[in-house]
Amino acid sequence: MAKLQKSIDKRNALLKATIELVNNSGFHATPMSKIAKMANVSPATIYLYFENKQDLVNQTYLEVKTKYTDFVFKAYDENTSVKTGFEIIWKRIAEFNSNECEYAFFLNQCNNTPMIDEPSRKEGIKYLQPLLHLWQRGKEEGVIKPVSDYILYAYSINPLSFLIMAQKRGEFQFTKAHIDEAFLAAWDSIKL
Amino acid sequence: MAKLQKSIDKRNALLKATIELVNNSGFHATPMSKIAKMANVSPATIYLYFENKQDLVNQTYLEVKTKYTDFVFKAYDENTSVKTGFEIIWKRIAEFNSNECEYAFFLNQCNNTPMIDEPSRKEGIKYLQPLLHLWQRGKEEGVIKPVSDYILYAYSINPLSFLIMAQKRGEFQFTKAHIDEAFLAAWDSIKL
Amino acid sequence: MAKLQKSIDKRNALLKATIELVNNSGFHATPMSKIAKMANVSPATIYLYFENKQDLVNQTYLEVKTKYTDFVFKAYDENTSVKTGFEIIWKRIAEFNSNECEYAFFLNQCNNTPMIDEPSRKEGIKYLQPLLHLWQRGKEEGVIKPVSDYILYAYSINPLSFLIMAQKRGEFQFTKAHIDEAFLAAWDSIKL
Amino acid sequence: MAKLQKSIDKRNALLKATIELVNNSGFHATPMSKIAKMANVSPATIYLYFENKQDLVNQTYLEVKTKYTDFVFKAYDENTSVKTGFEIIWKRIAEFNSNECEYAFFLNQCNNTPMIDEPSRKEGIKYLQPLLHLWQRGKEEGVIKPVSDYILYAYSINPLSFLIMAQKRGEFQFTKAHIDEAFLAAWDSIKL
DNA sequence: CATGAATGAGGTTTCATTCAT
DNA sequence: AATGAATGAAACCTCATTCAT
Incomplete structure (x- = not known):
């Protein structure tokens, strides 16, 4: 449970960061690295939860x-x-x-x-x-x-x-x- | 006169290209090189008419x-x-x-x-x-x-x-x- | 016995997967993760049997x-x-x-x-x-x-x-x- | 002429570097950055002469x-x-x-x-x-x-x-x- | 005035490897 | 022994901008 919860937390943190950054700068002006930083994960981690940037935004x-x-x-x-x-x-x-x-x-x-x-x-x-x-x-x-x-x-x-x-x-x-x-x-x- | 006219033509071509490309892809997904190409101009030429990309879009x-x-x-x-x-x-x-x-x-x-x-x-x-x-x-x-x-x-x-x-x-x-x-x-x- | 046997099976599965994938894509185009997947094993498990990728291929x-x-x-x-x-x-x-x-x-x-x-x-x-x-x-x-x-x-x-x-x-x-x-x-x- | 010659020289330097590095390490173990360095150009310059890595090797x-x-x-x-x-x-x-x-x-x-x-x-x-x-x-x-x-x-x-x-x-x-x-x-x- | 060539900085993505469980 | 999750490092590639001509 703890592990699963942690995963969900990370995914949510990524969604939240995406929303905030895209709101302030738009899709193309928001690098994955910034999203990662704001969500406190490595850029590579994003790709465990989403296929690519487009998928992240779609989801x-x-x-x-x-x-x-x-x-x-x-x-x-x-x-x-x-x-x-x-x-x-x-x-x-x-x-x-x-x-x-x-x-x-x-x-x-x-x-x-x-x-x-x-x-x-x-x-x-x-x-x-x-x-x-x-x-x-x-x-x-x-x-x-x-x-x-x-x-x-x-x-x-x-x-x-x-x-x-x-x-x-x-x-x-x-x-x-x-x-x-x-x-x-x-x-x-x-x-x- | 010919020179000045030519300049205005180029500037207009750049504005036109900017509008069309930004309409189709958005600001950040529109590279200067494409704008230049569509306006039949060298990328460097853009900077004779505009300070930078932001200035081009603002104008x-x-x-x-x-x-x-x-x-x-x-x-x-x-x-x-x-x-x-x-x-x-x-x-x-x-x-x-x-x-x-x-x-x-x-x-x-x-x-x-x-x-x-x-x-x-x-x-x-x-x-x-x-x-x-x-x-x-x-x-x-x-x-x-x-x-x-x-x-x-x-x-x-x-x-x-x-x-x-x-x-x-x-x-x-x-x-x-x-x-x-x-x-x-x-x-x-x-x-x- | 069961334990040891299982280990040998896994090692063999890894060797087999390595051969097939390297044959089709070459050494550097074959990621460890794919080898692991094809061998039905976690990537981390590979490192129980082999020191690193080079060692896996050498063996x-x-x-x-x-x-x-x-x-x-x-x-x-x-x-x-x-x-x-x-x-x-x-x-x-x-x-x-x-x-x-x-x-x-x-x-x-x-x-x-x-x-x-x-x-x-x-x-x-x-x-x-x-x-x-x-x-x-x-x-x-x-x-x-x-x-x-x-x-x-x-x-x-x-x-x-x-x-x-x-x-x-x-x-x-x-x-x-x-x-x-x-x-x-x-x-x-x-x-x- | 001078300009064209310089371009040809650069292209040749890239081909030469590609040959040497690929010979020593293979295609996938030869990063574009190394090719660029050996040819004394910026990595970005490679893409003026070749579409991508595959194209560079094909040519x-x-x-x-x-x-x-x-x-x-x-x-x-x-x-x-x-x-x-x-x-x-x-x-x-x-x-x-x-x-x-x-x-x-x-x-x-x-x-x-x-x-x-x-x-x-x-x-x-x-x-x-x-x-x-x-x-x-x-x-x-x-x-x-x-x-x-x-x-x-x-x-x-x-x-x-x-x-x-x-x-x-x-x-x-x-x-x-x-x-x-x-x-x-x-x-x-x-x-x- | 105009440009083609060049590039540094930075983009997205991959991957060998590690670590907590 | 075994793993899924995580990641730093580095891969390929793009692009706004500059500079010699």
Whole structure:
């Protein structure tokens, strides 16, 4: 057990280091040696846990994406009105962005650069299903605008990423009040 | 004259090559040698026009940002209603994203990674002034929600970036109809 | 007993794996980890049986060389005519090359690259004594050309190595008929 | 001109260093850094002249093989008896082995290990044509044994490689007298 | 002004070997 | 005796930058 635990610890330390360093410098500007140093292992050790750098980042991505989805949809229950359901999910996403901002930054980088390879990206997309189903229901009930999910996502969910990145850059302070304003804007943009 | 002209041509070729290569591979995965080759120039020549790689990218960024702003605000006239003004600006932004998507991709990369250094990024921000003024007027007139400009931007402007990137990835086709839907969502999200 | 037996099995598995992998990739392109894997053993275990990689290869070489000599000279009896004696030995060598080609390839690699260290190489040379004695007798009897043993070896024995390697590369098919032709060439080259 | 000459010099220095180092240690035990040092260039410079290590060795092989063939067949004239023609070629090969033994060692290494890739090996084989034609004529005239060219080569040409390698190892001294003895053995082995 | 050649520094990855268990 | 995990050293290779021409 001790040995296994140590291995898991090392793997986690590597994932953590990857997230932090990639957040600050991007994929290509983050050398394996730095990741190793931050995780307190030898560079060679990384290759016991991951095939290569790309694999390390892919696995980190999928792990973080899973954390994100677990967090976002844990509190969600299908038996609510569309608006309530959306509010619950949206607020969880906002909370994740605030509380786990390292994770949020990382996912953002992944979504905006050719850092993650196609298969892992595809794998990461399926996680949104519950939200898509909710929107589907909303369209059928005439509560949500009958437009592409991409547009709904672009206007109601993605702006949070922009705001969180602005906050990271120190340009913007995301307060409680802002969250309510943001939610209103999100809902207004997609509601019929 | 011939000499000077030639120089400008070379500089432009370098900027163009930078945009294309960075769009496809990102900043750190784009070697100077490739930029030089694509611009039909020796690597050493780059350093006659730019201090170093960072400077090349910064200058490219500012140049593209200028093209963007020039295009976006050229048709704008302050003497319109807030809604009309916003629509004009928004549609120009959408048009730029569609017609000059190479430029749009590049600006997006710049906004989402630690590729551009802080000074250049700061420099690039001031360009939005006319839109900010319009929003200010809108807030005073009670037409626009009285919230931070960052939130207004996040919900009404930034989603276009998300959609254009989704289109680049081939996930989404941005049609004429979509543009109208998107504008509606944008306006709904910020109007009072 | 069980313990000792097990050890010998492991050692043999390691020698076998070494031969196969070195045959296919050469000494320096064969990592210890692969040898261990093929022998179903931990890399660390190798070092219980051998001092280091060089020692592993040296020991493998001497072991194979012994198998070779045992096979080649087993049927040999000094009380024959020189020609008959030579034919017996030659045919055994040819048979070894055909039937135990893995061993033959390995010996060949060892003879042609700086893979084996000098002491082991020296050790491996003495095995040929019976053949050298036969040639000595042949020279005294005026049956064999009075030339250096190196020349006799180069022309009557070594060509088999070349042919067997050509066969391994798929360039040449070594049939029964070829063996007789080859023997004739061998004998013609050294007989007076 | 000066520049071009310098480039050619550098390339030649690299080929020379490759030959010497590979001769002494083998392909996989010869790091690029050592080759660079011996050629008095930076490791990075190697990659201006060769794509990678494999390419460096392949090109070296082909270059040396060409030197070999040029030397061997330069004095050869088709209008001779088979025996005389063979003697001329054989003696030239022997001379090459003696005088350019670095080249000869190198070719030998190449022929006996998986160092050279298949395409280059194939490329290197065609060089022997004149000898094969001579043998063909010899068979038709009933002067040469009617056996596979591989066997003829194995017995009449390849032994020289063995002897030259033995000499390199210091086991055997290849004198003028030896050459005549060796030629006789070679001819006896293939003549009818 | 323009360049091709050159390189030092540093990137990712491999591997022979060791060590705690 | 046996091992899986770990690693320092070194392998191949790339690239931003410089310099002689």
